[in-house]
Amino acid sequence: MxxxxxxxxxxxxxxxxxxxxxxxxxxxxxxxxxxxxxxxxxxxxxxxxxxxxxxxxxxxxxxxxxxxxxxxxxxxxxxxxxxxxxxxxxxxxxxxxxxxxxxxxxxxxxxxxxxxxxxxxTGLKSGRGSANSNAKLTVADVHAIRASDNPVPALCDRYGVSRSTITNIRNNKTWTHV
Missing domain, CATH: 3.90.75.20 (Homing Intron 3 (I-Ppo) Encoded Endonuclease; Chain A)
Known part of the structure; x- marks a missing residue:
């Protein structure tokens, strides 16, 4: 067809x-x-x-x-x-x-x-954070990850993301706008 x-x-x-x-x-x-x-x-x-x-x-x-x-x-x-x-x-x-x-x-x-x-x-799209179509996390998730004392593996399981994602968020390498 x-x-x-x-x-x-x-x-x-x-x-x-x-x-x-x-x-x-x-x-x-x-x-x-x-x-x-x-x-x-x-x-x-x-x-x-x-x-x-x-x-x-x-x-x-x-x-x-x-x-x-x-x-x-x-x-x-x-x-x-x-x-x-x-x-x-x-x-x-x-x-x-x-x-x-x-x-x-x-x-x-x-x-x-x-x-x-x-x-x-022009700022119509930022592609940052939850505005990125591939984002699995929200701003609230990022705040919770940074505030949490839980070990990285537990956070990986809870949010369904990789170890490097959690580590990069905690070290302010990603989600730096939050």
């Missing part, structure tokens, strides 16, 4: 005039189009009601085009409309870090690595 070519599907909707992106990040959808992709521009356009994904904070809407219904990210539509992507970069970065600001001047194409580095550089 081949992967649905969502990017090309969205680009087709843009090219045919089914959806229109504005410089401020607003998206408009044609009020009438056939299942074959013929848009009746004389019927006019309506502003799309967008939603914000609770977990990621990304702005999206649901779109039906050529008999397919998919959720679509607003930032990608605006980026495709206003920013060439000759290097075929896979992600859209929000320069100000605000995922709800999908204005043309706030968006740029980026690699995943560039996007991550930008998030760390």
């Amino acid at each position: 081949s992967r649905f070519p969502k990017d090309n599907w969205i680009k087709d909707a843009l090219a045919k005039g089914y959806i229109i992106a504005r410089e401020n990040g607003d998206i408009y959808r044609a009020k009438r189009a056939t299942k074959d992709g013929v848009v009746d521009r004389s019927a006019g356009y309506a502003k799309v009601a967008v939603q914000v994904h609770k977990k990621t904070g990304r702005v999206y809407f649901n779109m039906t085009w050529r008999n397919f219904k998919k959720s679509v990210l607003v930032n990608r539509i605006v980026a495709w409309r206003f920013h060439p992507n000759p290097d075929n970069l896979p992600q859209v970065n929000h320069k100000d870090g605000n995922k709800e600001n999908n204005a043309k001047d706030n968006l740029e194409w980026a690699t995943g690595s560039e996007n991550e580095k930008h998030a760390h550089r």
Whole structure:
């Protein structure tokens, strides 16, 4: 089973005039189009009601085009409309870090690595402590480990971490921000 070519599907909707992106990040959808992709521009356009994904904070809407219904990210539509992507970069970065600001001047194409580095550089992600997706401990756990007189092996068993993790916490080599 081949992967649905969502990017090309969205680009087709843009090219045919089914959806229109504005410089401020607003998206408009044609009020009438056939299942074959013929848009009746004389019927006019309506502003799309967008939603914000609770977990990621990304702005999206649901779109039906050529008999397919998919959720679509607003930032990608605006980026495709206003920013060439000759290097075929896979992600859209929000320069100000605000995922709800999908204005043309706030968006740029980026690699995943560039996007991550930008998030760390601007403080959107710290990657430190429990903010690190691989963290097994919480700030409260670290305080308890430092305050405990229990032997290292007992703490390893209690928290499910290695001897070096406990030792590094106690010696302030890790979790130094706490």
